[in-house]
Amino acid sequence: INSTNQVENLKNEEKRLDKEINSNKKTLKDNIDSTVKSRRNAVASKYDSEIGKEEDRLKKIKDKRSKAKEKGVKERITEETAELTAQNKELKGNIRTALKGERLPRFCGSSFYFALFFTKGASEVFFCGLMMILMCFVLPGAVYYLLPVNKDNGFTSKVILAATYFVVIILVVFIYLLIAGKTKKKHEDGLKNIRQLRERIQGNNRQVRKITRAIRKDNNEEVYELGDFDARIKEVEDEIKRISDEKEKALLNFDENISNDIVKEIESKE
Numbered sequence: 001i002n003s004t005n006q007v008e009n010l011k012n013e014e015k016r017l018d019k020e021i022n023s024n025k026k027t028l029k030d031n032i033d034s035t036v037k038s039r040r041n042a043v044a045s046k047y048d049s050e051i052g053k054e055e056d057r058l059k060k061i062k063d064k065r066s067k068a069k070e071k072g073v074k075e076r077i078t079e080e081t082a083e084l085t086a087q088n089k090e091l092k093g094n095i096r097t098a099l100k101g102e103r104l105p106r107f108c109g110s111s112f113y114f115a116l117f118f119t120k121g122a123s124e125v126f127f128c129g130l131m132m133i134l135m136c137f138v139l140p141g142a143v144y145y146l147l148p149v150n151k152d153n154g155f156t157s158k159v160i161l162a163a164t165y166f167v168v169i170i171l172v173v174f175i176y177l178l179i180a181g182k183t184k185k186k187h188e189d190g191l192k193n194i195r196q197l198r199e200r201i202q203g204n205n206r207q208v209r210k211i212t213r214a215i216r217k218d219n220n221e222e223v224y225e226l227g228d229f230d231a232r233i234k235e236v237e238d239e240i241k242r243i244s245d246e247k248e249k250a251l252l253n254f255d256e257n258i259s260n261d262i263v264k265e266i267e268s269k270e
Contacts, residue, residue: 036262039258040251057236058237065230072224077215098193108183109198113183118184144160
């Protein structure tokens with residue numbers, strides 16, 4: 001019986017020791033893995049910090065280059081469109097002079113006026129159609145909505161609605177014909193001359209936009225004298241590459257040599 005109990009105790013002790021050994025092996029492995037990972041991250045972090053500083057430098061230089069180029073582009077646009085801008089300034093002065101000569105208000109030189117009273121082109125036709133909808137449908141409806149009347153009374157409210165539309169439309173037509181009579185009919189030749197001046201301004205503006213687009217699409221940057229920025233950018237990019245190469249070599253050396261030394265050191269202690 002004693003022998004049987006002794007054997008049983010030894011078996012239990014063996015199982016306990018096996019568990020303890022396995023637990024110690026796992027702890028050792030976890031310790032090795034975490035230490036190797038921590039040391040490796042420390043090596044990488046050193047180089048990443050240097051790379052980060054250089055990348056910040058690179059970003060600042062590129063931002064300065066971008067601003068310098070934008071300034072150069074604007075100056076080039078101003079220079080190449082200076083003649084057209086000067087022409088437009090002169091033409092606008094001629095329009096003001098013509099309006100004063102015809103004793104017409106400044107309103108008569110606006111895009112709004114010519115679109116309504118000298119309609120020309122698809123965009124002005126569209127604008128006139130939109131104004132008709134607003135004046136003949138939206139405006140009367142808004143006036144009716146603001147009237148202090150009982151809108152729940154079916155027949156009465158319909159009569160008031162119809163009357164509102166009639167009155168507002170008649171008023172809009174009257175104002176339109178009144179303005180046309182006092183400006184277009186009496187000063188048609190002068191207004192046509194102003195229209196021609198406006199069309200020359202619009203033509204110049206189209207030319208300015210065309211020149212602006214061409215300059216912004218131009219990939220030749222030599223005219224902006226950005227060579228100093230490009231040299232500094234290349235210098236920083238080369239430095240980033242050098243640090244990255246050193247990092248790669250350091251990590252390779254760590255994986256092939258240092259990590260093994262770390263494992264042996266920890267195993268010898270354990």
